[in-house]
Amino acid sequence: MLRENANDLLAFLAVARERSFTKAAAKLGVSQSALSHTIRSLEARLGLRLLTRTTRSVSPTEAGQHLVETVGPHFDQVEIQLAALSNLRDTPSGNIRINAMDHALEFVLRPVLKTFLPKYPDISVEVCCDYSFVDIAAQGFDAGVRLGEDVAQGMIATRIGPDMRMLVVGSPAYFADRLIPTTPRDLTEHQCNNLRLPTNGGLYIWEFKKGEETLNVRVSGQVTYNGVYQLLNAALDGFGLSYIPEDLVAEHIGAGHLIQVLDDWCTPFSGFHLYYPSRRQASPAFALLLDALRYRG
Numbered sequence: 001m002l003r004e005n006a007n008d009l010l011a012f013l014a015v016a017r018e019r020s021f022t023k024a025a026a027k028l029g030v031s032q033s034a035l036s037h038t039i040r041s042l043e044a045r046l047g048l049r050l051l052t053r054t055t056r057s058v059s060p061t062e063a064g065q066h067l068v069e070t071v072g073p074h075f076d077q078v079e080i081q082l083a084a085l086s087n088l089r090d091t092p093s094g095n096i097r098i099n100a101m102d103h104a105l106e107f108v109l110r111p112v113l114k115t116f117l118p119k120y121p122d123i124s125v126e127v128c129c130d131y132s133f134v135d136i137a138a139q140g141f142d143a144g145v146r147l148g149e150d151v152a153q154g155m156i157a158t159r160i161g162p163d164m165r166m167l168v169v170g171s172p173a174y175f176a177d178r179l180i181p182t183t184p185r186d187l188t189e190h191q192c193n194n195l196r197l198p199t200n201g202g203l204y205i206w207e208f209k210k211g212e213e214t215l216n217v218r219v220s221g222q223v224t225y226n227g228v229y230q231l232l233n234a235a236l237d238g239f240g241l242s243y244i245p246e247d248l249v250a251e252h253i254g255a256g257h258l259i260q261v262l263d264d265w266c267t268p269f270s271g272f273h274l275y276y277p278s279r280r281q282a283s284p285a286f287a288l289l290l291d292a293l294r295y296r297g
Helices: 002-018 021-028 032-046 062-070 072-088 102-119 184-189 228-236 246-254 284-293
Strands: 051-053 058-060 094-100 123-129 143-147 155-159 166-170 206-210 213-217 242-245 259-261 272-277
Touching: 002 021, 002 032, 002 051, 002 058, 002 062, 002 072, 021 032, 058 062, 062 072, 094 102, 094 284, 102 123, 102 143, 102 228, 102 246, 102 284, 123 284, 166 206, 166 246, 184 206, 184 213, 228 242, 228 246, 242 246, 246 259, 272 284
Parallel strands: 094 123, 094 143
Antiparallel strands: 051 058, 143 272, 155 272, 166 242, 166 259, 206 213
């Protein structure tokens, strides 16, 4: 019975965690029709309905959720222990899945991976670029990358980048017939490019601090994007002011393509951290990557 159900249970766990037959099938490397047949066969053998299916979503039933919570961790432990066997190999190996926003990938992960991966040809890294605050454990990620202030409680966090600043910038063409803002309150008189947050669908509030005074400003303008690189391009194209990480715009400011304003209101904050569940037993491959990413500035 166990042998017969093991692969089918793994298939079910993938669908239940991904909440999607499409994503689960891609993860498992099988067709959606084959995956659907596997789930139906498992439900038939158990005499229980494990998933509730609609045209838009898939979710576990009460029985299905019970399996996720009781059986799922045992399979996770098996995978962890199998990965740990790479200790017996001369060359560390394994696959590491990381959830991170594109800015962190380009400025923190990419430079490290450029030198790390050639040293360890049997280690593969998958990075999913995402601005959402996903449940990394439920989504099958080994770790996530977020700003220090955004790391969820109960996670182990390791700093992998320096402190950061968000800057307000605009193009010379934009300022050709407009006054330079001297206080964040002046932003209400300007066209500003908004960032929409995918987690709650709201617009990102621009945060400023000068001495003991803190101001949070809701800006408005004609352009809204869901990524910082698009906001950079909007500022370069003269659509208005953008609120962007300093390392992303420093070169453009130095070249005169962008003008920085409100510098004395833009204070540093905790930079990028790699975080992962405290209960996770790190594989040798993960431990090596974590050490390579660790910020030592």
